[in-house]
Amino acid sequence: MPNANEETSALSQAQDRAVSELLRVAPVADDLARRFEEAGFSLALVGGSVRDALLGRLGNDLDFTTDARPQDVLKIIRPWADAVWDVGIAFGTVGAQKEARVGDTDRNFQIEVTTYRSEAYDRTSRKPEVSYGDSIEEDLVRRDFTVNAMAVALPEKRFIDPHGGRADLAARVLRTPGTPEESFSDDPLRMMRAARFAAQLDFEVAPEVVTAMKEMAGRIEIVSAERVRDELNKLILSAHPRKGLSLLVDTGIAEYVLPELPALHLERDEHHRHKDVYDHTLIVVEQAMALEEDGPDLTLRLAALLHDIGKPRTRRFEKDGRVSFHHHEMVGAKMTKKRMTALKYSNELVKDVSRLVELHLRFHGYGTGSGRTPRSAAMSVTPDRFSAGSTS
Structure with a gap:
């Protein structure tokens, strides 16, 4: 400090x-x-x-x-x-x-x-x-x-x-003018705004604010899906999305607005034969940002964030000791469509992001021929980044 x-x-x-x-x-x-x-x-x-x-x-x-x-x-x-x-x-x-x-x-x-x-x-x-x-x-x-x-x-x-x-x-710190409990009771979306401003400005959130976010996380349910979506977009398109996303998960707010993200905290098997999918996902979001040439790309970042959400539902411990996630990309695409629809995203964006999630394991250059996939120019190298270190 x-x-x-x-x-x-x-x-x-x-x-x-x-x-x-x-x-x-x-x-x-x-x-x-x-x-x-x-x-x-x-x-x-x-x-x-x-x-x-x-x-x-x-x-x-x-x-x-x-x-x-x-x-x-x-x-x-x-x-x-x-x-x-x-x-x-x-x-x-x-x-x-x-x-x-x-x-x-x-x-x-x-x-x-x-x-x-x-x-x-x-x-x-x-x-x-x-x-x-x-x-x-x-x-x-x-x-x-x-x-x-x-x-x-x-x-x-x-x-x-x-x-x-x-x-x-x-001091680069976020505090509320009155008590955080009063502030968040007035408008629960301010809890998400705390995460968004932390991500945009690279500020720290005061401990008493974080405590109130944890205690009042469920209050976010009173906020309309459209307002939650718009705030989530601003966070994802910020300079430091990992910081904001981590705060949403750590305070429990993500359990209500994007439960697929904390679900990626898979319990590690005793031999540690698979990586931390949650941490991997946040790394992939940062890798996707590095591919952007014309400023923040919401489609690309959402696809990076959601690309592995099918893994918790498809995880299997094989007889030889391996951990598999067969067809997690297909399951993840369906889950992506369901979550984005619930958050009132446009049909076009839902379609584009779901398609990228479905194709994220395909080989380098997929979509360069006929029937190009949405954002194929940006995604032509992204599948390798998305799946690096994965066990399909």
């Missing part, structure tokens, strides 16, 4: 980066803030945008929060933006697109403005109940993690950090 001097230095550097990033997007952010101010409302950059500014990686997606109600936001933003959408207005969010000149470049900014709010699940509903708040402090305390519970009031660029988010960002 960093010492106090290191954290102070990191905080100072983060502050400098944030100021630089905020100045970069000032033309669009300040212009919008002035319009809210003229209408009698406040506006602040918030959440992931502030976190990314502190990390020096603020992009063109900007998140704002305001005391204005959604209909007031629409009145302010429609004459200003190039395009406006209100699909999230039931949750207090108005989206917009705005082209602005930054330096010598025209940039297209994707903007979301959300009214101060609080939301919570009850024990039977799959959808959060939304109520609007009157202060930014009330809004920030309901956010998932302290590193996402910071704001910058505009146009004066005043930092608002009531929960120590900048210190946690410097």
Whole structure:
């Protein structure tokens, strides 16, 4: 863990980066803030945008929060933006697109403005109940993690950090603004978001957060399959998916959202005649990532993650002492289709990933002739990686 001097230095550097990033997007952010101010409302950059500014990686997606109600936001933003959408207005969010000149470049900014709010699940509903708040402090305390519970009031660029988010960002740790139990009760998906942010940012998760995830793992069942799927995708497509997947397994959450993964922890036979299939699977995911040429490939990574899920059901101890997994690729393809369908993946993606799982033991170059398999270009070397060290 960093010492106090290191954290102070990191905080100072983060502050400098944030100021630089905020100045970069000032033309669009300040212009919008002035319009809210003229209408009698406040506006602040918030959440992931502030976190990314502190990390020096603020992009063109900007998140704002305001005391204005959604209909007031629409009145302010429609004459200003190039395009406006209100699909999230039931949750207090108005989206917009705005082209602005930054330096010598025209940039297209994707903007979301959300009214101060609080939301919570009850024990039977799959959808959060939304109520609007009157202060930014009330809004920030309901956010998932302290590193996402910071704001910058505009146009004066005043930092608002009531929960120590900048210190946690410097320490690279994920904590919740209130107790993790309260946070996860409000929205159980935040448990998966902890794993996702650990994978995206390469952060550690605070011990009390991990404990709450273990104790409340079953609460994830109240969340819709679509939200679970979207969060899982972000984790899988992150820079460090192994870290996030391991956290889901270690806390027991994977038992509810992807039970086929912890099931790969096969009990070793006394002579250790087969490898740890779970560890092998995580290695294969990393090997698949190394094959990507055009950025993260969801089809490839899902196939790598699921390629051996048929092994627990097909494991046999032969008379000669060998361990076999005959036809695990066929069983695994059926299991893949069932799991991905339950998670509401598209029919096309289910078909592609299932096909790759089914073919993962085929020889190098399979699919280079007629009837090419999905993603065959990427997978032409992947089967050997997938099956390396396997006993079919």
